[in-house]
Amino acid sequence: MNNYEAYYAQLYALAKEALSHWMENQSAPEPVRSAMNxxxxxxxxxxxxxxxxAGCDLLQGDRAQAMGYACAIEMIHTYSLIHDDMxxxxxxxxxxxxxxxxxxxxxxxxxxxxxxxxxxxxxVMAAHMQRFPENLVNHVCALAxxxxxxxxxxxxxxxxxxxxxxxxxxxxLTWLHRHKTGALITAALxxxxxxxxxxxxxxxxxxxxxxxxxxxxxxxxDLLDVExxxxxxxxxxxxxxxxxxxxxxxxxxxxxxxxxxxxxxxxAVEALEIFGERAWxxxxxxxxxxxxxx
Amino acid sequence: MNNYEAYYAQLYALAKEALSHWMENQSAPEPVRSAMNxxxxxxxxxxxxxxxxAGCDLLQGDRAQAMGYACAIEMIHTYSLIHDDMxxxxxxxxxxxxxxxxxxxxxxxxxxxxxxxxxxxxxVMAAHMQRFPENLVNHVCALAxxxxxxxxxxxxxxxxxxxxxxxxxxxxLTWLHRHKTGALITAALxxxxxxxxxxxxxxxxxxxxxxxxxxxxxxxxDLLDVExxxxxxxxxxxxxxxxxxxxxxxxxxxxxxxxxxxxxxxxAVEALEIFGERAWxxxxxxxxxxxxxx
Numbered sequence: 244m245n246n247y248e249a250y251y252a253q254l255y256a257l258a259k260e261a262l263s264h265w266m267e268n269q270s271a272p273e274p275v276r277s278a279m280n281x282x283x284x285x286x287x288x289x290x291x292x293x294x295x296x297a298g299c300d301l302l303q304g305d306r307a308q309a310m311g312y313a314c315a316i317e318m319i320h321t322y323s324l325i326h327d328d329m330x331x332x333x334x335x336x337x338x339x340x341x342x343x344x345x346x347x348x349x350x351x352x353x354x355x356x357x358x359x360x361x362x363x364x365x366x367v368m369a370a371h372m373q374r375f376p377e378n379l380v381n382h383v384c385a386l387a388x389x390x391x392x393x394x395x396x397x398x399x400x401x402x403x404x405x406x407x408x409x410x411x412x413x414x415x416l417t418w419l420h421r422h423k424t425g426a427l428i429t430a431a432l433x434x435x436x437x438x439x440x441x442x443x444x445x446x447x448x449x450x451x452x453x454x455x456x457x458x459x460x461x462x463x464x465d466l467l468d469v470e471x472x473x474x475x476x477x478x479x480x481x482x483x484x485x486x487x488x489x490x491x492x493x494x495x496x497x498x499x500x501x502x503x504x505x506x507x508x509x510x511a512v513e514a515l516e517i518f519g520e521r522a523w524x525x526x527x528x529x530x531x532x533x534x535x536x537x
Numbered sequence: 538m539n540n541y542e543a544y545y546a547q548l549y550a551l552a553k554e555a556l557s558h559w560m561e562n563q564s565a566p567e568p569v570r571s572a573m574n575x576x577x578x579x580x581x582x583x584x585x586x587x588x589x590x591a592g593c594d595l596l597q598g599d600r601a602q603a604m605g606y607a608c609a610i611e612m613i614h615t616y617s618l619i620h621d622d623m624x625x626x627x628x629x630x631x632x633x634x635x636x637x638x639x640x641x642x643x644x645x646x647x648x649x650x651x652x653x654x655x656x657x658x659x660x661v662m663a664a665h666m667q668r669f670p671e672n673l674v675n676h677v678c679a680l681a682x683x684x685x686x687x688x689x690x691x692x693x694x695x696x697x698x699x700x701x702x703x704x705x706x707x708x709x710l711t712w713l714h715r716h717k718t719g720a721l722i723t724a725a726l727x728x729x730x731x732x733x734x735x736x737x738x739x740x741x742x743x744x745x746x747x748x749x750x751x752x753x754x755x756x757x758x759d760l761l762d763v764e765x766x767x768x769x770x771x772x773x774x775x776x777x778x779x780x781x782x783x784x785x786x787x788x789x790x791x792x793x794x795x796x797x798x799x800x801x802x803x804x805a806v807e808a809l810e811i812f813g814e815r816a817w818x819x820x821x822x823x824x825x826x827x828x829x830x831x
Contacts, residue, residue: 387660
C-alpha cells in the first residue's frame with residue numbers, strides 16, 4: 244500500500260484506538276485519572292506512536308508487537324508536556340487550544356498526572372512484552388531505546404538545558420533540540436525497528452534519520468511559531484518568555500532557517516537508503532512535515 | 538549467616554555501593570545531575586533496596602541479578618519524595634535534616650530531578666536485565682512488579698488520595714498507606730523473589746508480608762512523629778498542615794496504635810512461614826522495625 248493518505252490514516256487510527264483503550268481501562272483514583280486522560284486525550288499529531296509503527300514496518304515487523312511501545316511513547320511525550328507547561332518551567336496556560344493540565348487540576352495533581360503517565364508508559368511496556376516471550380530480547384531492547392531517549396541523556400537532558408538557558412549559538416541550539424525533541428523521535432523509530440531484529444547498520448541508519456527528522460521538525464516549528472505570532476498578535480498566552488528565546492529563526496532568519504530544514508530533510512531521506520523501497524512512507528512523511536502548515 | 542547486624546550491614550553496604558556507583562557515573566547535564574544526586578545521596582535507611590536483596594535471598598536467588606532492581610527502587614522512592622516535598626504537594630522545606638531538593642535547586646529543576654530519577658530507574662533495570670538473557674522472563678516480571686507498585690494503582694494512587702484528602706476512618710487510612718507506602722515495599726520484595734522463579738503461593742505469601750510490614754511501618758512512623766513533635770516543639774518545618782492529618786495515632790490513640798502495629802507484625806511474620814528458616818532475616822527485621830526509634 245503506497246497511498247500516503249491511507250497509510251497515514253491507518254497508523255493514526257491504530258495509535259488513537261490503542262490510546263483510547265488504555266484511557267478507558269486505566270483505573271487510577273480520581274482526580275489523577277481524569278487529569279491524565281485530559282492531557283493524553285487532548286489530541287495532537289500522534290507523530291511518535293506513528294513513528295513506532297512505521298519503524299516496525301520498515302523490516303516488516305509484527306505490528307501487534309509494536310503497539311505497546313506506540314502507546315508508551317505518546318504517554319511519555321504527554322507527561323513531558325504536562326510538566327513543561329507548569330509555572331516553574333515554561334508557565335503556559337494553554338496547549339492545543341485547551342487549558343493546560345495544571346490550570347484545570349492544580350499544580351500538585353499535574354505533577355502526579357505527569358508522574359503517572361511516565362510510570363504507566365513502563366507499566367504498559369512491561370505488561371505488553373510478556374505476551375511475546377519468543378522475542379523478549381528484542382522487546383527489552385525496545386524498552387531500553389525508549390528509556391534512553393526519554394531519559395537524562397535524552398529528552399530530560401534537553402529540558403534541563405532549556406530551563407537554565409543555553410548558549411545562543413547554532414551548536415548549542417542543535418544540541419538542545421537533538422535532546423529535547425530528537426531523542427524521543429529517534430527512540431520511537433528504533434523501538435519499532437528493534438522488534439524485527441535489525442542489524443547494527445540498520446539501527447544506525449534509522450538513528451541518523453531520526454536525528455535529521457527531529458531537527459527538521461524543530462526548525463519548521465520555529466518557522467510556524469513566527470508566522471503564527473505574526474497572524475495572532477495579542478493572543479492570550481503565558482509564555483511571553485518563550486518569544487525571547489533563541490530559535491533557528493532568530494539565529495538565521497526565516498529564509499536561511501527554511502533552507503537548513505530542507506538540508507536536514509534531504510539528509511534524512513538519504514539515511515533511509517539502506518531500507519530501499521520499504522522506506523517510502525518515512526520519505527514521504529519527511530517531505531510533508533517539511534511543508535506542513537501547523 | 539544468621540547474625541542480624543552483620544547481614545543487615547552487608548545488604549546496606551551492597552545497596553549503598555550500587556547507588557554510589559550509579560551517581561558517580563550518571564551523566565545528566567548540570568544542574569539536574571547534582572539535583573538528582575543531592576536527593577538520592579541524602580541517606581535514609583535504604584530499606585527498599587535491602588528488601589529487594591532480602592527477597593532474592595529467600596529462595597537463594599542470584600544477588601547479582603537483583604542489584605539493578607535494588608538501585609531502581611531507591612531511585613523511585615527518592616523521586617516520590619522530591620515531588621511530594623514540593624509546594625504544590627506537601628510543601629516541606631526540610632527532609633532528613635537537609636533542605637529539600639526544590640529549596641536548593643528550584644521547583645523546575647526539582648520536577649526534572651524527580652522525572653530523571655523515575656526514568657533512570659527503568660533505564661537502569663532495562664540495561665541490567667540485558668545481562669541475564671537466560672532469565673529474561675523473570676526479569677521482565679520483576680520490572681513489572683516495580684512498575685505496578687510505583688504506579689497509578691500503587692504508590693501514585695496513594696499520593697493522589699493523600700493530596701485531595703481521604704476519609705478519616707480506619708478503612709480509608711489503611712487504603713491510603715497500603716498504596717502510598719505499602720505498594721513499593723511489597724514491590725521491592727516481589728522483584729527480588731521473582732528472580733528465583735517463585736511459585737504463585739510464594740509470591741502471594743510475600744505479598745501478604747509486604748502488606749503487613751508496610752502498615753506496621755506506617756503506624757510506627759505515625760507514633761514516632763508524635764513523639765518527635767513532643768520533643769522538638771517549634772522546630773522549623775513547612776509542613777504544619779501534615780500535623781492536622783488523620784493518622785493512626787489521631788484515630789486510635791498511641792496505645793491502641795502500638796497494639797495495631799504489633800498485630801500487623803505478627804501477621805507479617807506468620808505470612809513468612811512458607812519460606813521456613815530462610816526467612817529469619819525478614820522476621821527479625823520486622824520485629825526491629827516495630828521497636829525502632831527513628
